[in-house]
Amino acid sequence: NEAKLKKQDVAYYELGADEKYLNQIRLINDLKQAIEQDQLVMFYQPKVDLKQRKVTQVEALIRWFHKELGFISPEEFIGLAEQSGLMPALTRWVIKNVLNEAVVWREQNVNVAMAVNLSAYDLAYDDLPNYVSDLLVQCQLSTESLILEVTESAVMEDPEQALNVLHQFKSSGIKLAIDDYGTGYSSLSQLTSMPVDELKIDMSFVLKLDQSKDDQAIVRSTIEMGHNLGLSIVAEGVENRDSWALLEEYGCDKLQGYYICKPQSSSDFIQWYANYDVLSEYQA
Numbered sequence: 001n002e003a004k005l006k007k008q009d010v011a012y013y014e015l016g017a018d019e020k021y022l023n024q025i026r027l028i029n030d031l032k033q034a035i036e037q038d039q040l041v042m043f044y045q046p047k048v049d050l051k052q053r054k055v056t057q058v059e060a061l062i063r064w065f066h067k068e069l070g071f072i073s074p075e076e077f078i079g080l081a082e083q084s085g086l087m088p089a090l091t092r093w094v095i096k097n098v099l100n101e102a103v104v105w106r107e108q109n110v111n112v113a114m115a116v117n118l119s120a121y122d123l124a125y126d127d128l129p130n131y132v133s134d135l136l137v138q139c140q141l142s143t144e145s146l147i148l149e150v151t152e153s154a155v156m157e158d159p160e161q162a163l164n165v166l167h168q169f170k171s172s173g174i175k176l177a178i179d180d181y182g183t184g185y186s187s188l189s190q191l192t193s194m195p196v197d198e199l200k201i202d203m204s205f206v207l208k209l210d211q212s213k214d215d216q217a218i219v220r221s222t223i224e225m226g227h228n229l230g231l232s233i234v235a236e237g238v239e240n241r242d243s244w245a246l247l248e249e250y251g252c253d254k255l256q257g258y259y260i261c262k263p264q265s266s267s268d269f270i271q272w273y274a275n276y277d278v279l280s281e282y283q284a
């Protein structure tokens with residue numbers, strides 16, 4: 001009995017680390033089930049095109065409402081999916097779901113392109129481009145319907161391999177965006193080697209744009225540089241009208257953020273889309 005107690009003592013002291021580890025394993029198992037049993041849902045957030053004065057794209061963002069634990073943010077479980085080898089299955093689930101939704105939206109005259117996030121692990125294998133092309137054909141969607149967002153850091157993990165996959169997407173006609181631009185470690189010369197169409201300025205430079213002269217300088221010059229490289233510029237994290245006005249003054253192409261609309265379910269988004277009028281922003 002004494003020996004048992006001692007063992008428990010030891011276990012007790014290690015419980016912190018152990019428990020964390022067990023929770024992670026449990027979460028990985030739950031995630032695997034969630035993918036298989038469709039317990040995940042996609043939310044959608046619009047990007048407003050300032051030149052065309054309309055919503056031209058919608059970013060799909062994954063949501064997991066766990067049966068017992070409630071909402072778990074993608075920041076928490078995308079990492080787990082990557083570490084546990086679930087990423088290929090998760091990404092395929094996401095793309096399939098989003099393209100199926102795009103078909104439904106098309107029938108309802110919601111004519112927007114879908115932007116989907118990829119992780120570094122999705123660029124580590126060569127088979128995703130074919131999977132995506134086949135799905136587009138099956139859904140009778142044009143390649144214009146899809147934009148893939150990748151971060152600089154995802155590309156930098158293995159640049160040669162990642163660029164190869166990106167070129168495959170690009171040559172099939174799918175547009176690519178660099179996400180969270182300005183936070184990664186890629187150099188400007190690497191930026192020009194990526195076959196991208198769109199550059200999304202990280203929201204850390206945008207959230208307080210209206211209050212920070214430094215952010216204004218960074219954002220303004222990033223927009224100018226991006227334009228000189230022929231890229232369309234998106235600002236993410238637009239939370240107020242003053243930031244909108246500054247971005248418009250700088251010539252930013254597209255805006256995304258809570259000020260316009262939070263990510264929401266497909267049906268809520270469709271309702272929002274039907275009622276949204278960009279022009280109301282310009283009536284003083």
Ligand code: C2E
Pocket residue numbers: 045060061062073074075078094117118119149179180203236237238239256257258259263
């Ligand atoms: P991201 O691709 O950079 O997505 C933008 C994140 O900023 C989203 O968080 C969005 O909800 C949030 N956001 C949008 N506008 C605003 C704003 O005005 N203010 C603030 N404070 N936040 C705003 P979310 O949905 O939690 O996603 C976080 C990250 O998780 C994404 O960053 C992306 O890297 C990853 N992620 C989300 N869904 C997927 C997915 O389906 N696949 C993969 N591989 N990654 C995903």
Ligand code: MG
Pocket residue numbers: 059117149179
């Ligand atoms: Mg994104």
Ligand code: MG
Pocket residue numbers: 179180200202203236
């Ligand atoms: Mg981002």
Ligand code: MG
Pocket residue numbers: 179180
């Ligand atoms: Mg991000």
